[in-house]
Amino acid sequence: xxxxxxxxxxxxxxxxxxxxxxxxxxxxxxxxxxxxxxxxxxxxxxxxxxxxxxxxxxxxxxxxxxxxxxxxxxxxxxxxxxxxxxxxxxxxxxxxxxxxxxxxxxxxxxxxxxx
Numbered sequence: 001x002x003x004x005x006x007x008x009x010x011x012x013x014x015x016x017x018x019x020x021x022x023x024x025x026x027x028x029x030x031x032x033x034x035x036x037x038x039x040x041x042x043x044x045x046x047x048x049x050x051x052x053x054x055x056x057x058x059x060x061x062x063x064x065x066x067x068x069x070x071x072x073x074x075x076x077x078x079x080x081x082x083x084x085x086x087x088x089x090x091x092x093x094x095x096x097x098x099x100x101x102x103x104x105x106x107x108x109x110x111x112x113x114x115x
Contacts, residue, residue, distance in 0.1 A: 012043040022055040023085070034058040040092060050090040057088075062095040 012018070020036065027033055037058035040050060050057065050064070057064040068089040 009043055012040075013045060015044065015048055017049045017051070018044065019051045020053070022052045025055055027055060032056050032058050034060075037061050037064055040064070044092045046092060046094040046097065048092045050092060052088045052090070054086050055088075057090050063092055065091050065093060067091050 018040070020033075022033060022036070025033060025036070033052070033055050038061065040057070041061045041063040044050070046063075057066075059066070066088060070087045070089075071085075
């Protein structure tokens, strides 16, 4: 990890992957991160992967597509308090460029995996 004193938006625009430990992040409904989703969709480049924990990006934004959901299992975790924790993998894309196959796989369905 390298700490950089730079413009946050410039760093976000250059990112290929963004990880958000969002388990403790406050939300209005307890699950959906509307403000964070708006910031990501306005800043990130199409194709950027976003990973969140236990909280969802707001699916009212066309630019955020859920790709994978993973759920922790008690049997394989050393810390049982983490059982049931979820990880969500999202892909940001430009909905105006749906005719560009590199932007979005419209036939893909979210995969449910187990961590």
